[in-house]
Amino acid sequence: MAAVSFKEIAGLIKEAKNPLILTGAKSSDYVIEQMIKLSDSLNVQVAATGNTIADLLDKGFSRCSKEWLVEIVNNMLLSDWKGIDGKGKPDLLIFVGYLSGVLNQLLSTLKIYSGCKTLTLDNRYLSNAVYSLNPSSAKEWENGMDKLVKEI
Amino acid sequence: MSKVPETREIKVGKTTVKLEGLVRDATGIMDILEDSITDPMLGWAERRLQQIRVRLNFFPSAIELREWDQILLGRYHPVYTPTSEMCTNCTIGPCNLVGSKGACGIDMNTKMAKESLLESCKGAAIQLTHARALLKEALKRYDRDKEISHGKHVRYPSINSCVLVGFEIYNLDDADKSLAYAEQQLSELLDSTTFGNVSDVMDLEEKALHAGSLDLLGGEVAELIKESCFDLCSASNIDLVDLGDFPHFIDQGVASVDRTKPTILFSGNSIVEAEEAVKYLKGKDLLDKVEVCGIGAVGLDLGRYYEGTKNVGTALNILKIIRIGLPDVLVVGDLCMNMNVLEETKKVGIPVVATTPTTSMGLKDRTDDDVKTIVSDLSEGKVEGVLVLDLIKAAEVAVEVAQKVCGKRSGKKYLPEIGKEAEKCIGCGRCVDACPNDLMISEAMGAAKSGNSELLSEVYDSCIFCAKCEGACSKEIPVMNLILKSAEGKMDKEKYRMRPGRGTPAELEFRDVAFAFGFGTVSGIVAIVGCSAYDGSSKDVGFIANKLIELNYLVLTAGCAATDMAGYYNEFKESHMYDAWGSLFQIEGLLNCGSCSALSHIARGFYKYTHVIARTPMRGNFTEQADYVFGKLPCAVIMWGPVSEHMYSAAAGFARMGATVVVGPHGAKFKRFLLGDRESREKWWCYDGFTGEKHEVEPCPPHLIVPVETKEEALVMVTRLLFRTNDFRDGRISKFDSYITMYEEYFKSIPEDFPLFVRADAELPWTKKHKLLRILREKYGWETEKGMIKKAKHRDGRLMDPEQFAGEYGIRVGQYSTFISRLVLNEDARGTALDELKKGGEA
Numbered sequence: 001m002a003a004v005s006f007k008e009i010a011g012l013i014k015e016a017k018n019p020l021i022l023t024g025a026k027s028s029d030y031v032i033e034q035m036i037k038l039s040d041s042l043n044v045q046v047a048a049t050g051n052t053i054a055d056l057l058d059k060g061f062s063r064c065s066k067e068w069l070v071e072i073v074n075n076m077l078l079s080d081w082k083g084i085d086g087k088g089k090p091d092l093l094i095f096v097g098y099l100s101g102v103l104n105q106l107l108s109t110l111k112i113y114s115g116c117k118t119l120t121l122d123n124r125y126l127s128n129a130v131y132s133l134n135p136s137s138a139k140e141w142e143n144g145m146d147k148l149v150k151e152i
Numbered sequence: 153m154s155k156v157p158e159t160r161e162i163k164v165g166k167t168t169v170k171l172e173g174l175v176r177d178a179t180g181i182m183d184i185l186e187d188s189i190t191d192p193m194l195g196w197a198e199r200r201l202q203q204i205r206v207r208l209n210f211f212p213s214a215i216e217l218r219e220w221d222q223i224l225l226g227r228y229h230p231v232y233t234p235t236s237e238m239c240t241n242c243t244i245g246p247c248n249l250v251g252s253k254g255a256c257g258i259d260m261n262t263k264m265a266k267e268s269l270l271e272s273c274k275g276a277a278i279q280l281t282h283a284r285a286l287l288k289e290a291l292k293r294y295d296r297d298k299e300i301s302h303g304k305h306v307r308y309p310s311i312n313s314c315v316l317v318g319f320e321i322y323n324l325d326d327a328d329k330s331l332a333y334a335e336q337q338l339s340e341l342l343d344s345t346t347f348g349n350v351s352d353v354m355d356l357e358e359k360a361l362h363a364g365s366l367d368l369l370g371g372e373v374a375e376l377i378k379e380s381c382f383d384l385c386s387a388s389n390i391d392l393v394d395l396g397d398f399p400h401f402i403d404q405g406v407a408s409v410d411r412t413k414p415t416i417l418f419s420g421n422s423i424v425e426a427e428e429a430v431k432y433l434k435g436k437d438l439l440d441k442v443e444v445c446g447i448g449a450v451g452l453d454l455g456r457y458y459e460g461t462k463n464v465g466t467a468l469n470i471l472k473i474i475r476i477g478l479p480d481v482l483v484v485g486d487l488c489m490n491m492n493v494l495e496e497t498k499k500v501g502i503p504v505v506a507t508t509p510t511t512s513m514g515l516k517d518r519t520d521d522d523v524k525t526i527v528s529d530l531s532e533g534k535v536e537g538v539l540v541l542d543l544i545k546a547a548e549v550a551v552e553v554a555q556k557v558c559g560k561r562s563g564k565k566y567l568p569e570i571g572k573e574a575e576k577c578i579g580c581g582r583c584v585d586a587c588p589n590d591l592m593i594s595e596a597m598g599a600a601k602s603g604n605s606e607l608l609s610e611v612y613d614s615c616i617f618c619a620k621c622e623g624a625c626s627k628e629i630p631v632m633n634l635i636l637k638s639a640e641g642k643m644d645k646e647k648y649r650m651r652p653g654r655g656t657p658a659e660l661e662f663r664d665v666a667f668a669f670g671f672g673t674v675s676g677i678v679a680i681v682g683c684s685a686y687d688g689s690s691k692d693v694g695f696i697a698n699k700l701i702e703l704n705y706l707v708l709t710a711g712c713a714a715t716d717m718a719g720y721y722n723e724f725k726e727s728h729m730y731d732a733w734g735s736l737f738q739i740e741g742l743l744n745c746g747s748c749s750a751l752s753h754i755a756r757g758f759y760k761y762t763h764v765i766a767r768t769p770m771r772g773n774f775t776e777q778a779d780y781v782f783g784k785l786p787c788a789v790i791m792w793g794p795v796s797e798h799m800y801s802a803a804a805g806f807a808r809m810g811a812t813v814v815v816g817p818h819g820a821k822f823k824r825f826l827l828g829d830r831e832s833r834e835k836w837w838c839y840d841g842f843t844g845e846k847h848e849v850e851p852c853p854p855h856l857i858v859p860v861e862t863k864e865e866a867l868v869m870v871t872r873l874l875f876r877t878n879d880f881r882d883g884r885i886s887k888f889d890s891y892i893t894m895y896e897e898y899f900k901s902i903p904e905d906f907p908l909f910v911r912a913d914a915e916l917p918w919t920k921k922h923k924l925l926r927i928l929r930e931k932y933g934w935e936t937e938k939g940m941i942k943k944a945k946h947r948d949g950r951l952m953d954p955e956q957f958a959g960e961y962g963i964r965v966g967q968y969s970t971f972i973s974r975l976v977l978n979e980d981a982r983g984t985a986l987d988e989l990k991k992g993g994e995a
Contacts (some may be wrong), residue, residue, distance in 0.1 A: 025862045
């Protein structure tokens with residue numbers, strides 16, 4: 001719903017009490033590395049959807065688990081879900097590496113039925129996310145990601 | 153005078169059966185009912201009539217099958233992906249439905265359920281319209297008593313009709329009756345989508361499932377007519393020894409077309425016109441001088457009739473085929489046509505002959521004109537297209553036009569040079585934003601600007617040829633044409649062989665593997681279907697099918713997915729898909745049933761097992777059939793690519809009969825999934841069929857219709873969805889083996905939900921047993937020792953002896969289970985059945 005900058009994103013992520021990072025099937029090697037850093041800084045779990053669990057484990061990262069995107073969405077609709085690490089339902093879902101049309105459609109489910117905060121980190125604006133990055137070129141986006149990860 | 157309800161008593165063995173007690177309303181169906189009970193092949197055994205409370209449904213409306221639908225929807229809840237927060241269904245609104253109701257009282261879930269039903273109805277309408285059109289054409293050629301030949305090897309004819317409606321189709325008149333039922337039902341279902349008709353979400357979803365059953369019924373009628381009246385080849389008459397090389401191969405791919413010859417391209421469901429063209433050419437001794445090609449459904453159907461045809465691709469490839477100027481004339485039947493087809497053909501000078509009212513494209517109806525005038529108008533470019541509803545005439549027009557146009561078009565260049573066009577690119581990235589697959593077109597255009605078209609050629613590999621990139625381009629660059637130009641070399645090599653489809657699997661094939669299923673030595677049957685056109689086109693479905701065959705699954709396919717996988721290269725076997733694998737419904741076989749109406753053959757196959765293995769009576773017995781499939785038969789469908797209305801309704805039809813469905817990779821765009829919640833333990837139960845006790849069971853299959861992101865996820869998910877409550881020991885072993893093997897291969901870990909499916913240590917695969925027992929012990933708190941479970945951990949946290957655990961969780965191996973209370977054995981029958989079971993007899 002709101003297009004945001006990397007700077008605003010940093011604030012949103014820091015404010016969240018129990019965020020969850022989700023890495024999707026289109027995550028590049030670069031994205032995986034950045035999410036590992038982000039997860040390390042925030043000490044939060046990575047829900048690896050698509051095949052990304054293999055990439056994360058290959059890099060020696062273990063704060064992650066294989067999840068199915070639709071099951072996470074389904075769980076977010078349930079009142080008593082305790083989150084993938086049992087610490088409670090996430091208050092911010094951070095998505096990266098998804099086919100935009102597919103993610104946008106599932107974001108609409110979250111927006112309409114769960115009311116949870118969602119943030120997309122890919123460089124395409126997704127209208128059904130509560131917060132979505134302004135579109136940018138691949139280079140600008142990588143610079144922004146580098147800064148974001150450093151700041152957090 | 154008021155009508156007295158009819159009653160009738162019959163004897164089955166020594167048992168007296170009151171027929172009116174078997175149905176809700178027996179008016180007008182007594183004969184069919186009696187026949188259904190007493191038929192020696194499809195009817196009821198005396199003992200079964202004694203064992204359970206029989207309730208049959210003939211010509212049922214959705215609500216009459218609610219008994220079953222509520223079981224499914226009680227376990228798998230709909231999850232919707234709304235495309236809008238607003239409801240604009242009536243003129244009182246628009247109403248914002250987020251957190252509030254609309255002016256008519258509708259809420260978001262009900263609105264989405266209505267949309268789901270509408271989508272399913274549209275899909276069913278496609279099949280029913282196709283079947284009706286074929287019936288109409290058949291009745292022009294034959295009388296109503298024209299026999300529908302099921303072939304000598306098909307013991308259970310027209311199973312979809314038999315199970316759902318209550319009778320088999322033996323002639324065109326029966327086909328008409330079956331269709332009339334479905335059309336009436338469709339009308340009733342559509343009524344429920346309208347403003348003011350009060351229904352709740354579950355009502356509407358039950359109806360959406362019903363529309364799915366109608367879809368499969370329509371497909372079956374269409375297939376039977378195609379096989380009996382239009383000579384499409386069918387395995388049902390072929391002896392098993394000859395089936396290994398049946399049907400014949402046809403050529404697939406654009407490079408298979410000899411472009412020096414006049415070329416006719418048939419699209420959509422235009423099999424009758426295509427056959428008439430072949431006959432016309434044969435009559436003039438011109439068949440080897442003209443290329444008769446098909447795309448989409450007709451590409452498969454025509455192959456079942458004419459070996460010399462060329463299947464040029466999946467339906468969604470139509471713009472590619474037009475842009476490269478392949479056909480001299482395009483014949484447009486109904487279904488799966490790009491909205492811009494006329495605009496596109498006009499650009500390259502391809503005349504169009506439309507043949508159906510549904511895809512008439514605003515063209516002038518020339519049905520009553522003489523062929524000569526129509527041919528002259530089209531070939532001289534006086535008109536861009538015509539509508540000719542007389543299919544024999546349309547075929548003649550197409551053949552004549554192709555021959556006249558061919559010479560004029562030869563040598564013409566259709567695709568622009570890349571350099572000049574690429575130079576216009578300013579790298580704004582709008583093409584990427586527009587691309588449904590997020591392809592890096594902008595980057596590729598940048599490289600092309602510098603003279604390197606390699607990246608564009610890579611984009612070609614994943615392009616679905618929708619041309620959205622062109623619509624988005626502010627510089628009006630013909631982006632898709634540049635992508636095509638960059639891949640001309642690749643297209644020159646697009647020539648494969650495929651088997652075009654063979655209808656229903658033959659009886660003996662089923663019998664051969666039926667008992668392997670009964671005792672669980674085969675992991676499952678997986679059907680791979682769908683419209684294709686996704687990122688990675690031709691690679692994903694081939695990859696999925698190949699992997700499943702290698703893992704000894706029985707693999708079926710139909711529709712554009714069957715065409716799409718033809719180009720997949722198996723490196724180990726050094727051949728393409730259809731050359732790499734046999735055509736039998738066996739291990740190492742790939743059975744292509746045909747076009748998308750042939751999805752009904754897949755459903756027929758699933759039903760067949762219930763009869764072969766359990767002798768479950770078929771006529772009007774949908775609920776018991778579905779109960780069996782859902783509880784016992786490991787069958788699933790993978791739908792790959794964007795979800796058309798037809799795929800939506802077919803998914804509903806398969807799900808309703810108990811087959812699980814995986815949709816991807818655009819699956820999230822499916823408007824509704826049916827998902828299970830494994831933590832809600834109260835939802836995972838079934839009846840002990842002997843005692844009627846309700847048992848907690850494993851959360852399997854975990855979902856009914858579920859989306860995935862990648863082909864690897866599809867493979868793992870499908871193995872997960874094949875777990876069934878009533879698995880035999882060996883079946884559970886092989887399912888564990890496949891699920892864990894694939895999970896480890898692609899996700900490099902052990903699935904965290906595997907303990908939920910553990911009933912006994914004897915069911916863990918031998919090769920993984922030590923590892924799995926260790927995980928159960930160390931991570932989940934089970935007690936294990938020397939390869940055995942000493943204490944199993946129940947989901948409620950209790951540690952219990954294996955024997956107690958088996959009694960409280962899941963169904964014991966070989967035990968009869970059901971989800972329907974009336975299918976629990978009657979008290980009188982229990983003693984006998986248990987005695988027989990103890991003696992090793994059939995229960």
